[in-house]
Amino acid sequence: MEALTSGMPFLVFLIIGTIAVAASILVVAMRNPVHSALFLLLTFLCVAVLFVLKAAEFVAAVQVLVYAGGIMVLFLFVVMLINVRSLPEERVMSAFWKGGLAVGLGLFILFAGVVRPGVYHEPKGNERDLRTQTTYRMRKVRNADGTVTERRVGRSRVVGNSEAIGMVLYRDYLVPFEVASLFLLVAMIGAIVIGKRELLAEEEESTPQFILDRAEKEKEVKEVVNGR
Amino acid sequence: MTSGDIVFLVPEIILTIGACALLVFPVLGKRAAAQSAKWMMIGLLAITAIAVIVSSHTVTDFAQSRLFATMFAVDSFSVFFKLIFIAAVAMVTLMSEDYFRDSRYSPWEYYSLLAFALCGMLFMASGIHLISIYVGLELMSLSSYILAGYYKSEQKSTEAAMKYFVLGTVSSAILLYGMSLIYGVCGSLNLIAIDRAMSTLITNDALMLGILLLAAGLCFKIAAAPFHVWTPDVYEGAPTPITAFLSTASKAAAIAIFARIFYVGLQHFQLDWSFVLATVAALSMIVGNLAAITQDNIKRMLAYSSIGHAGYLLLGIISMSEMGMRGVLVYTVVYLAATLGIWAAVLMLQQHEYAGEQVEDFQGLHTRSPFWAFAMVMFLLSLGGIPPTAGFIGKYYLFAAAIQSGFGWLAIIAVLMSAVSMFYYLRIVVAMYLREGKDAQVSTAGSLRFVGAACLAITLFFGILPTPLIRQVETSARWVAARAVAVPNAGR
Numbered sequence: 001m002e003a004l005t006s007g008m009p010f011l012v013f014l015i016i017g018t019i020a021v022a023a024s025i026l027v028v029a030m031r032n033p034v035h036s037a038l039f040l041l042l043t044f045l046c047v048a049v050l051f052v053l054k055a056a057e058f059v060a061a062v063q064v065l066v067y068a069g070g071i072m073v074l075f076l077f078v079v080m081l082i083n084v085r086s087l088p089e090e091r092v093m094s095a096f097w098k099g100g101l102a103v104g105l106g107l108f109i110l111f112a113g114v115v116r117p118g119v120y121h122e123p124k125g126n127e128r129d130l131r132t133q134t135t136y137r138m139r140k141v142r143n144a145d146g147t148v149t150e151r152r153v154g155r156s157r158v159v160g161n162s163e164a165i166g167m168v169l170y171r172d173y174l175v176p177f178e179v180a181s182l183f184l185l186v187a188m189i190g191a192i193v194i195g196k197r198e199l200l201a202e203e204e205e206s207t208p209q210f211i212l213d214r215a216e217k218e219k220e221v222k223e224v225v226n227g228r
Numbered sequence: 229m230t231s232g233d234i235v236f237l238v239p240e241i242i243l244t245i246g247a248c249a250l251l252v253f254p255v256l257g258k259r260a261a262a263q264s265a266k267w268m269m270i271g272l273l274a275i276t277a278i279a280v281i282v283s284s285h286t287v288t289d290f291a292q293s294r295l296f297a298t299m300f301a302v303d304s305f306s307v308f309f310k311l312i313f314i315a316a317v318a319m320v321t322l323m324s325e326d327y328f329r330d331s332r333y334s335p336w337e338y339y340s341l342l343a344f345a346l347c348g349m350l351f352m353a354s355g356i357h358l359i360s361i362y363v364g365l366e367l368m369s370l371s372s373y374i375l376a377g378y379y380k381s382e383q384k385s386t387e388a389a390m391k392y393f394v395l396g397t398v399s400s401a402i403l404l405y406g407m408s409l410i411y412g413v414c415g416s417l418n419l420i421a422i423d424r425a426m427s428t429l430i431t432n433d434a435l436m437l438g439i440l441l442l443a444a445g446l447c448f449k450i451a452a453a454p455f456h457v458w459t460p461d462v463y464e465g466a467p468t469p470i471t472a473f474l475s476t477a478s479k480a481a482a483i484a485i486f487a488r489i490f491y492v493g494l495q496h497f498q499l500d501w502s503f504v505l506a507t508v509a510a511l512s513m514i515v516g517n518l519a520a521i522t523q524d525n526i527k528r529m530l531a532y533s534s535i536g537h538a539g540y541l542l543l544g545i546i547s548m549s550e551m552g553m554r555g556v557l558v559y560t561v562v563y564l565a566a567t568l569g570i571w572a573a574v575l576m577l578q579q580h581e582y583a584g585e586q587v588e589d590f591q592g593l594h595t596r597s598p599f600w601a602f603a604m605v606m607f608l609l610s611l612g613g614i615p616p617t618a619g620f621i622g623k624y625y626l627f628a629a630a631i632q633s634g635f636g637w638l639a640i641i642a643v644l645m646s647a648v649s650m651f652y653y654l655r656i657v658v659a660m661y662l663r664e665g666k667d668a669q670v671s672t673a674g675s676l677r678f679v680g681a682a683c684l685a686i687t688l689f690f691g692i693l694p695t696p697l698i699r700q701v702e703t704s705a706r707w708v709a710a711r712a713v714a715v716p717n718a719g720r
């Protein structure tokens with residue numbers, strides 16, 4: 001019985017991992033964008049399960065909420081907004097697929113070769129230690145010679161998964177975390193800069209009229225097309 | 229981390245607030261002129277520079293200068309590079325003005341993105357933790373991708389942005405993979421902790437692969453030879469002020485993290501990586517300088533020339549000594565001054581629908597503008613490393629450092645390729661002085677002339693009187709190189 005339960009996580013990993021890889025291949029292979037999006041959703045969910053297997057419940061929850069929840073809704077929304085039923089039939093593989101496959105396989109063998117037990121740094125302690133957080137406080141300490149100095153005194157306690165992540169993210173990695181938010185801001189600015197219509201100075205000042213004109217023009221074009 | 233550490237991040241915070249203000253400003257008020265965007269940007273850069281200097285003066289000792297769980301270092305090295313970046317971006321700002329005079333593109337987002345890129349560079353300069361270095365690098369790169377495609381109605385600009393983006397993200401992924409392998413082996417991402425972990429390690433495959441991937445990613449960012457293919461296309465297609473930005477400030481930032489990572493973090497494996505980097509340096513110098521000979525387009529020619537200069541800069545990193553570090557710092561200043569000056573000259577010719585992109589566009593420049601012709605000669609001589617200019621000092625340090633560390637063969641290649649580079653630099657000089665020119669106007673834009681004059685002053689001043697620069701560089705180099713143990717005769 002014990003042999004069975006100890007093998008379980010590995011079995012689950014094999015099954016879920018296989019589904020994740022297969023689903024991610026299907027994401028790019030599907031011709032219908034809605035199908036691709038749904039397979040992407042499946043991939044996200046499988047990855048969430050893998051996180052649970054590694055005892056990272058918080059990351060798993062975030063994975064489901066943010067990716068499966070937020071980002072997938074956006075994807076589906078855009079796919080339905082632009083109303084693409086199916087992509088035109090064309091070659092799925094590029095002309096260089098043989099070279100690409102060779103390079104990919106070579107890299108895979110190279111990378112797989114270096115993943116060996118014993119090469120990597122052993123994490124010190126067990127999982128419990130990873131969730132131990134030390135909080136520091138300044139405390140007055142009397143020295144042997146009678147002088148009083150302030151010293152940093154640490155106290156350790158075991159915290160939960162999300163609390164541990166919170167401590168690492170908002171204390172040790174606070175600044176990189178904030179820079180990452182700047183990065184997202186720049187990405188947003190870039191999307192607007194690239195996506196925005198170029199307006200001449202006078203156009204920009206009379207935007208409402210300009211939009212009306214364009215709408216009218218489009219209507220005329222449609223009528224002409226329909227007339228034929 | 230204590231709350232007092234925030235003092236050291238004040239320059240970055242000011243810059244971020246300023247970058248956001250640049251975005252919001254035109255929305256708040258009436259349509260503001262491009263002129264005011266430029267002056268706001270210059271003001272912002274000036275305040276940031278003052279903040280960098282002031283915050284650096286509050287550092288009293290080495291231990292205090294390492295902040296936020298040893299994410300950042302405010303030391304002489306980072307301050308030196310931060311001031312260089314701010315100065316270079318200020319020059320780019322001054323150059324960009326005329327590009328927006330009657331353009332449909334808004335200057336506000338442009339300057340804001342430039343400020344965000346600078347912010348990333350400041351984080352890169354002071355990062356001593358691979359995570360903080362990486363986020364800084366990505367902030368800079370993403371802003372650069374957008375800026376390269378800022379002229380979106382021009383096909384070339386869009387193409388440049390697309391190529392830069394795809395190749396840049398792939399190289400970032402490679403860099404990240406290298407970092408993750410190093411983390412796996414060393415158990416930390418902090419450069420000093422990595423160094424400590426490595427001092428007890430013997431060579432292993434995973435670590436070697438990690439270092440190789442890290443080096444490959446960084447070589448892409450500085451445009452060194454086997455990873456250089458994006459450079460000519462991106463430099464040609466991007467708006468010229470952005471090309472100036474990419475070939476100077478952006479490259480200097482990548483060199484700064486390159487030096488910091490390899491000097492502080494990976495010094496114990498110098499014997500393993502120095503030969504790989506030596507090959508890359510040799511290839512860069514040969515490919516860059518030979519390919520530049522065949523180019524008629526100035527932007528492409530300078531792109532190939534900048535590949536060659538990346539090779540020279542690598543000499544300083546390979547030699548792994550205080551001398552080499554000084555060489556890197558001096559050469560960065562020298563290279564930036566000369567290159568920014570040349571770009572200002574190219575822009576000056578571009579003003580009056582006079583392309584300025586072909587070598588023949590420079591024909592007869594000395595009759596139309598003796599100042600620019602003289603300045604161009606000085607910049608080109610400086611890039612070639614000819615004595616009265618500052619380029620000589622930079623190359624002297626780099627080549628001497630390479631010879632000291634036993635890379636004599638590399639120094640020989642470097643000298644030979646410098647001679648080759650004079651061939652295509654002199655082509656421009658010949659065009660300017662000996663050929664009859666077209667009857668075209670030369671821009672008299674004040675800010676361009678200012679950039680040209682400032683770069684000329686730096687190039688000549690440090691060429692004739694290098695002592696102030698060298699003294700500054702000595703203290704800056706010591707911060708980083710003091711931790712590095714030079715392995716004599718590594719190249720043999």
